[in-house]
Amino acid sequence: MLADVASGSSASAAARRAGVSREASRKWCAAAGMSLRPGRIGGAMPEPEPAGPRTSPRSRLTLAHRVLIAAGLRRGLGARAIGREIGFAHTTVSREVASGRSPDGAYRAVEAERAARGRASRPRAGRLAPGTRLRAEVVRRLALRWSPAQVSASLERDFPGEEGMRVSHETIYRALYVQGRGSLREELDVELVLRSGRRSRRRRRLPPDPRGRRTWVEGAELALRPPEADSRAVPGHWEGDLVVGSDGASCLVTLVERSTRFLLASRLEAHPSETVAGRLAEMVSGLPAALSRTLTWDQGVEMARWRDFAAATGFGVYFCDPRSPWQRGTNENTNGLLRQYFPKGTDFAAVTDAEVREAQDQLNGRPRETLGWRSPAEAMAGLLDSDAGGATTV
Known part of the structure; x- marks a missing residue:
């Protein structure tokens, strides 16, 4: 009937030939988007939805x-013929007819459309729906301040063969950032869980480093560092820095081993160069010689007495170029992780050594993608066990 109307026949004539009422024909034409103004014979399909080939394979x-499929079936056409008329594959037409039939076996366009909309909007439980075992594990690991990537990889490692315990890091981020029912915000404080402390995503900008060249750097430039330290294949090369408190005096001294990402952290009430050199020597005193090769620092004045540290420990000390924090990126990244425990504005004079130790141990216990999802503690233990001084503890 619709084909007759589209070719120029009146709705009444097309209805008589199809054996349906005039009112039914008008409803079919209206549903198909055909224009049937009074006094006009025939109608036309609207331009946005032509009956010919699709404008996109995704349509x-x-x-x-x-409506055209229903009309084709009444005319006795097969799926291939109908598919050619509407611009879809015959398999699409076959699936549509099979899924859109009413209980009495008839295919009715309006009912098929309603059923298709219902299928498309059917609710589906999210991977991290409340009350699920997966959500409980994700919440537990995030509470330890693991990153979403670390949580995702550790679940895959700890629950092999259990597809229900898989979740991508992107899904975890979305559940943390989005608000509303089912969000992980119901159980966790995003500002504490995520290292950045942000409640939404934004572009990251690093401020320029205003410090210039210092005289004590002469003879210890980064270009003079042994080439083996550039790669992470040889252990024993460290990066260090200070995380200064809100009072400008108290701080954390942080050392990170490049190949294992193992962290050593210690608190100071003040950071004159003599104090820093002495504390660094204490921090590395338990390391075997194979893990005591070089230390890379920025050009901060706190390292002006670096020769004292080098003489006491046998370390080679080297300094980054001005305004080049990426040259000791492992330490920069680790200091950022420490900010989850000690946010900017922390007065380290009010922080206990036990709190620093707990943060250090938690960071060393986190699985890292760059270590094949081993933790820094596991990687360092492997080095110590393989070394002659493996009985030494750090």
Whole structure:
């Protein structure tokens, strides 16, 4: 009937030939988007939804297409013929007819459209739906301040063969950032869980380093560091820095081993160069010689007495170029992780050594993607066990 109307026949004539009422024909034409103004013979399909080939392979069946499918079935056409008319594959038409039939076996366009909309909007439980075992594990690991990537990889390692215990890091981020029912914000404080402390995503900008060249750097430039330290294949090369408190005096001294990402952290009430050199020597005193090769620092004045440290420990000390924090990126990244425990504005004079030790141990216990999802503690233990001084503890 619709084909007759589209070719120029009146709705009444097309209805008589199809054996349906005039009112039914008008409803079908209206559902198909055909224009039937009074006094006009025939109608036309609207331009946005032509009955010909699709404008995109991703386009879907519309109500107009379903009306034409119903008309083709009444004319006795097969799926291939109908598919050619509407511009879809015959398999698409076959699936549509099979899924859109009423209980009495008839295919009706409006009912098929309603059923298709219902299928498309069917609710589906999210991977991290409340009350699930997966969500409980994710919440537990995030509470330890693991990153979403670390949580995702550790679940895959700890629950092999259990597809229900898989979740991507992106899904975890979305559950943390989005608000509303089911969000992880219901159980966790995003500002404490995520290293950045942000409640939404934004572009990251690093401020320029205003410090210039210092005289004590002469003879210890980064270009003079042994080439083996550039790669992470040889252990024993460290990066260090200070995390200064809000009072400008108290701080954390942080050392990170490049190949294992193992962290050593210690608190100071003040950071004159003599104090820093002495504390660094204490921090590395338990390391075997194979893990005591070089230390890379920025050009901070706190390292002006670096020769004292080098003489006491046998370390080679080297300094980054001005405004080049990426040259000791492992330490920069680790200091950022420490900010999850000690946010900017922390007065380290009010922090206990036990709190620093707890943060250090938690960071060393986190699985890292760059270590094949081993933790820094596991990687360092492997080095110590393989060394002659493996009985030494750090």
